[in-house]
Amino acid sequence: MTDSDIGVAPPETLRAAVWGQFRKHRGAVFGLVVLVLLIVFSVLGPFVWGPEKLSVAEALKSKNLGSSFVHPMGTDQLGRDTMQRMMAAGKVSLAVGFVAMIIAIFLGTLVGVLAGYFRRLDGPLMRLTDMFLALPLIPLLLVMVMLFRDKIARNLGPEMGAFVLIVFAIGVTSWMHAARIVRGEVLALKEREYVLASRSIGATSRRVILRHILPNVVSPVMVAATLGVAEAIITESVLSFLGLGFPPDFPTWGRLLYEGLEYMQLYPERVIFPGLAISLTVLSVNYIGDGLRDALDPRIRGR
């Protein structure tokens, strides 16, 4: 052939193409910047800025202060610096949100794909999903925490133990919606002719799922995942509020929000700052998911 060398050079890789499209999505880039700022704030913040240590007497004097240069976000009813607590809380809340979301999405996708693809597993797995959906969540979490908290705390320490337990508890109780969405999508996808073509080639079920089914359920999974982060952060705060989560003096965004509720009318900033942080996280993750979904779809990427 005369043009044998024309097509040989492979053009941009998939990763470059996806990043190129992602950058064009203004909302996604904005979301990414905000999320990175939030992570930097909570992870690197404490190394850069910290209030001076106060004695008990000084702390008593400096309670319920408003914003100032010494305390940019004010202090709480015990004289603790709110910004410092926000930083510490952010680390935990972000970690809980993302890890719990990953667990939930992994379980949900696994159950959904298996139920949708293998006819024989469909009944049992979907009944299991219905069962989980029917369980009252809070009592279930309560029982789980009561049963396992001490054992895990003994092995991993109280804070790490609480983290593992909460993340796990949230993860295993919020995969059901993802599973249902994925199952529906897989049921439709597996009748598509390209799946049939793959089977006519002799591809094993595992390969068909990995090559054809999973890449095509990315969109609904992405939507479920972004919503999952927000839900996990809120659920964690509910648990902590009920005394089932982290120890009482351990700050998370959700807990700061609940503590601030009492003082909302006098000191609205106590509620505004953690609320803003949670909202920004949720919003930015949503936009990132949106941009990523578009970037991963070659039909949209071409435009």
Add this chain to the structure above:
Amino acid sequence: MLDARPAPVTTAPLIQVEDLKMHFPIYSGILRRHTGDVKAVDGVSFFINAGETLGLVGESGCGKSTVGRALLRLYEPTAGRVIIDGEDVARLSPEALRKKRPTMQMVFQDPQASLNPRMTLSRIIGEPLDEHTDWTDKKKQDWIYELMDSVGLNRRFANRFPHEFSGGQRQRIGIARALALNPKFIVCDEPIAALDVSIQAQVVNLLEDLQDRLGLTYLFISHDLSMVRHIADRVAVMYLGKIAELSPRDDLYARPLHPYAEALLSAVNEPDPVIAAKRRRIILKGDVPSPANPPLGCNFCTRCPRVMDICRAVKPDLIEVEAGRFVACHLYPTTAAAGSTGAPEATERNQQGVTR
């Protein structure tokens, strides 16, 4: 370029289908009890010689595509034998079937739906190679380029996605994928139905060209009778899950024996306006019976213009009434295979539109 393979010198046909049945169960009621079967394919037998093209025609829903898919065991056949190149595909173990897959491939109807929108062209064509070979990436890529050349796709397209191509080009991708493993037998499941007329000819000519070069054997499923006339060597006419007539192409088009084949062929458009004006269509009354509840006798007896009493009671067998011509119809009695040679005059007139 792809090397032409010498046609195998075997006397047995490459494909031998015996009494293939494909029934889809119907479950109804609260208890999901098995209350019946949709007899999509109900006892189909035929053979295809190596290097030959068998056309399979019939109206929508008569089971054409099901035959094609059951042949490649994309469905598990209810009964019957499908012998492809000496092995009964309907009974192979999963691993043996996987090994057998390269011999038989399929080209699908809808080129849009048969290509994964998230895979590049070279990954789509290379998928069979990933499954069945342990070649290096370089070797795979070279073979993919050769396949693209042989179906007339520019090598520059290798990293594009299916949505960037036109319908005809997508069908070429599908054909290249089917050719990747050097198959002997390809089921073309209405490969041209979703394409517009100017592209149909290109694709059919490509298929013919590949057949000449590579000695391929086709089962060409279509409802486009004139296209089948162009490409097929022999044609099987299906009606409601059964073969009504199986004849060499020229004989069938000149003088259809089965009343259904006759009615079907009378629907072919005639390009010559003078002949077209004289042409009389045989218009069948009524609807196709449900395949879940076919008639007791001949499947066609509810609409046949020449129905007899025996048709309503006894299912006719597919028998050879003339050399190479198989018909399932009581008009051609088993014993009078020789006597039926007297019939041509009458049926010839019938082709002109004089219905009896």
